[in-house]
Amino acid sequence: MVKDKNVVFDIERCKGCELCTAVCPVSIIDMSEDINSHGYHFAKVDEQDKCISCAMCATMCPDVVIKVYKEE
Amino acid sequence: MGEKVLMKGNEAIAEAAIRAGCRYFFGYPITPQSELPAYLARKFPEVGGVFLQAESEVAASNMIYGAAGAGARVLTSSSSPGISLKAEGISYIAGAELPAVIINIMRGGPGLGSIQPSQADYFQATKGMAHGDFRLFVLAPSSVQEAVDLTMLAFEIADKYRNPSLIVGDGIIGQMMEPVEFPEPIDPDKLPKKEWATDGAKGRKPNIINSLALEPEDLENHNLKLKAKYDKMREEEVRYEEIQTEDADTIIVAYGTTARIASSAIEQARKKGYKVGLIRPITLFPFPSEVISKAAEKADNFLAVEMSTGQMVEDVRLAVNGKKPVHFYGRTGGVVPSPEEIVKEIEKIGGER
């Protein structure tokens, strides 16, 4: 499962709009070189350890791509 | 109930709707049908019904669309120009396969026309109500009693086929007073539940009331499904009356008030030696084409009489299919033909006696 990740992207839903990249306060979201099956470059986070679980990305995302988890 | 009461057509139709278990009316004032909403505004509170005068016929049409989709027996009424306004909503109701009953107390047209009776909405009712490939189940009463009976039937057929029913009464039917008897009232709570209706997706998948289909194949299938309903109506729901047609040389085809006038004309003509009969369509859709076609084997002539410049006559011609001549006589603009005028036409067709 992905429970060890803070932020999870359902990449097939992503349309590459990049709105999440602008709102991340720690600037860890960028767009993949790869494309999903619809031809969009999807958003991703490589540095999960830097994620502060603020969920600004999920709030901004128009396609319900992002799930955010927080350490309890 | 067994008791006869003297009632105005508009009010009798309203009372019949209550008896049919209808508890929701959305409409708008327009002459000559305003007594119908007024009656329900008075009576609905007694039976827990909801009466709402909408801001326009357009709004009313969409309110019945919503209420019908929510599962209720629902009524709206108007007259010719107001029916034109409802048209888009009616297409949506048919496309979404919803039951509803619409009353058109017809007046003179086109445009603002007149407030006098007319039958010039036949095409609108049976062929061109609105865009798209749908039909309405159309009923044409010729007396206040029949208006009551057909209102009950209209709700039944609407629920049975999930398709809107339309009752067309010329202005005379709406305004005249005749003795009527009402059937036993139907309790709306005892009507079968509509599983497809929107009443909150509790413990089930959401229900969607919709007429949009983006894939051509899906929409074609949907239209074929609708067509199958109309074909079934053509087979099973035709209603008409035949008067003295067995030996008739000339057969009059007329509906509504015009049929009653034609009946008087037939009596007069028969006294003069003309063998005349009447086929009175009660359902305008489905049209009684078969009985007319059959009558064309024996009769010599057909005479369509309408309060218009000739609309139903085209369906008569189609049914007769060239076998015999089809004549037309009409008065329009709110002028009501007299029996004597019709007798003159019969004489013209039948030759001097």
Place this chain on the structure above:
Amino acid sequence: MKEVAGYPESLTEKKFHYCPGCTHGIIHRIVAEVIDELGIREETIGVAPVGCSVLAYEYFNVDMHEASHGRAPAVATGIKRVHPDKFVFTYQGDGDLASIGTAEIVHAANRGELISTIFVNNAIYGMTGGQMAPTSLIDQKTTTSPFGRNAKEAGHPIKMSEMLTELTGSVYIARVSVHDPKHIKQAKKAIKKAFQIQLDGKGFAMVEVLSTCPTNWGMKPQDALEWLKDNMMEVYPLGELKTPEGVE
């Protein structure tokens, strides 16, 4: 790990067909979250408009009606009168609500219908390819105002929220925006307040949501959000224009 942001139950799993960066998706999500939080999914009936969000009936996981253009408040009135105990909302664009549907929204509000309206205002007709809307700004270029909206020809941007505050039946009218997370959160609060107004049987409530149309504005999604902030907010001021407390 606990989930801080997830997938609302009141949305179906269907992927949105909206353009990349279209704010409809954000608004759908916060509406769905509010329905979840209020626990009313199984009592909710929504009415979809004609416009880009015509397919809203595929996205909200509740009973839905498709309405004809502008008529959603009338359809919702029919539904709510039949089911007064259910929660009924309309979701409408600016062509739908502020052009063809002005009579229906005014009268639903005037009657104080116990329905809630989400009014998505992106100052353009999106679905039909970018025509001028009554909400388009002066000088805004669209396919039917190619030289820019001219007040003499086409009037000024129409302020539906302000108009509706005049009606006694309108109990809560708010205008919000979704151009950044802070405003999205405020928008969600307003929507929740509006929905609660219906649940409390108080009257008609509407939330106007300033939105973008990157495709027809001819901008990248991020630039569209900037354009909204820089241009729309001065014409359409944000705030709670009418509240039940304000009236009392």
